[in-house]
Amino acid sequence: MTSFAQDARSAEERLRTLFPPTPLQRNDHLSERYGADIWLKREDLAPVRSYKLRGAFNAMRKVLERDPAQQLFVAASAGNHAQGMAYVCRHFGVRGVIFMPVTTPEQKIMKTRTFGGAQVEIRLTGDYVDDTLAEAKAWCAEQGAHFLAPFDDPDVIEGQASVAVELLAQAGAQGMGQPDLVVMPVGGGGLSAGMTGYFRAAAPGIACRYVEPEGGASLAAALAEGAPVTLNKVDTFVDGAAVARIGGHTFDMLKGVDPAHLIAAPENRICGTILEMLNVEGIVLEPAGALSVDVLPGLADEIRGKRVVCVTSGGNFDFERLPEVKERSMRYTGKKKYVILRLPQRPGALRDFLEMLGPEDDIARFEYLKKSARNFGSVLLGIETARAENFGALFDRLEAHGFVYTDITADELIGEFVL
Known part of the structure; x- marks a missing residue:
């Protein structure tokens, strides 16, 4: 039986049939500002501008290897998971049906259609994600399709772990050495669980810090209770990471996280980080993609003189939201x-x-x-x-x-x- 680290390396190797490694880039602006050696793992530069493509590819690949006759996949998503699944459906030549809330912005619907082409059908149903999810799972069961989960699936977690595999390989190849600290976002936990699992096996000396949106701190709630719990209220502004309940499989891999290493990022402050990265660096980050950079001021004393990698997890930012982002940033800064x-x-x-x-x-x-x-x-x-x-x-x-x-x-x- 192979280990998680071996499976993650295999997933990373297989991903090369889909796209090259995302860049690991030193950021001079942030490095100078914090007196540290700060690098960005640019998942915002993946083909669908998000790491979600990795987990969707790995999970679908494994399903097809186990059962080549399974040619119908279903997902419920209004964001990056939908686009990632659409992309891999076209890659594998299978049919995908993606359920999206009726309220999904047209831009996201259009991009999902573009990535999936003729292989993907989009069904708009429900005003809220929970309604959409219920409809998708019911239809999936009726059709005998495979439901592709956005994060709470061992194969998805394994696929997301490929970010960590790439990161360590690139760090060695670029002569930067092993990072002292890696800062990563947490939503449903797929990315953070995968990266944490790989680092524990392959590079236990790397310290990790985990960032959640303040209005969707599902990992913090789960750590406090010792098991996943459902938040009563979620601020959906950080839509790529605002999850009411962390996954069961993901929590199994994250339950050993020290709560002191978990950081909550205020939504309005994140807006200022989005604007700074756009205006100063020309880097387009969605709210979830800005989480790891947003918490650097609070880590300033800890990271001074150290080598730090921030995972910028996504860049699917709708510029129609820019006035709202500026507004929220100005209110946060007073x-x-x-x-x-x-x-x-x-x-x-x-x-x-x-x-x-x-x-x-x-x-x-x-x-x-x-x-x-x-x-x-x-x-x-x-x-x-x-x-x-x-x-x-x-x-x-x-x-x-x-x-x-x-x-x-x-x-x-x-x-x-x-x-």
């Missing part, structure tokens, strides 16, 4: 706030307020919320500024001149209705 201003209904009141603004302050939104009051009107204001500390001075001026306001920037309930 450079944008929303306030409801109680404005006196008298001539010159608006001018008086505008004179309170500083030279670096700018009104990004101005909207009357209530127009029936005789003496005062409620105004929703979105204010942007160059430096977060400018708001303290602005609010002091408003209060000194008798203006009444309420800062609603962090109020989620009000924000759902008016922002």
Whole structure:
């Protein structure tokens, strides 16, 4: 019986029929910023701009080796797993049926169709992923198809482990030596479980750090309980890693992780990392793909002088989301706030307020919320500024001149209705 490390190396070797290794690149910008030797394992440069292709290929390959007559595969996904499966369906010449929520953006549907070509059929069903998954599994059972899981499958985990196999081989070939630390994202756990399993066997001296989105910390919850649990609420912004329940197979390989090595990344902070990598480095990362880079500031003391690899797991970023990303980043850094201003209904009141603004302050939104009051009107204001500390001075001026306001920037309930 072969070991997990041997199987991972075999999976990596077989993958070469599909695409060459993704680059392992030193990043001068991050290295200089943190006083470390920082490299990026660029899974965002895979053919489908995500590592998901690896697990889908390995799982489908093994099914076909066991049962060549199995020519129908099913998946439920609105993201990278769908694109990876479509790509390998075309490669193997088998039929794939991919169920997607009705709410899936057209861009993702189009890309999945492009990768799969005539081999893939897309079915839009359900408003939520859970509904889509139930429909897909029911149809799969009726048709006698094989359901290709996105992460909770030993063959998928083994395929994702090929990232670690490549990483070590490239590190040796490029003369950088073995990394001191590898930072990787965690969603359902396929990538992190595969890489961890391989490092434990082939390079136990490498330290690992695991990053989850703050609003989808399913591994943290599982470690606390000693078993996978379902989160009551998930922030879906980091859609490539926002999973309500980590997989059972993946948790079996991750349950030995030290909770101190698990880091939660705030969604709004991730937005700033996406913008920095895009504007400074020209690297397009989706929210999940930015997780490993996002936590570097918190690791600054630990990584100084060390060799670090960050796995940038995906680059399927829809640029229509760019305004939202900028908005969330500015709110996180304190450079944008929303306030409801109680404005006196008298001539010159608006001018008086505008004179309170500083030279670096700018009104990004101005909207009357209530127009029936005789003496005062409620105004929703979105204010942007160059430096977060400018708001303290602005609010002091408003209060000194008798203006009444309420800062609603962090109020989620009000924000759902008016922002």
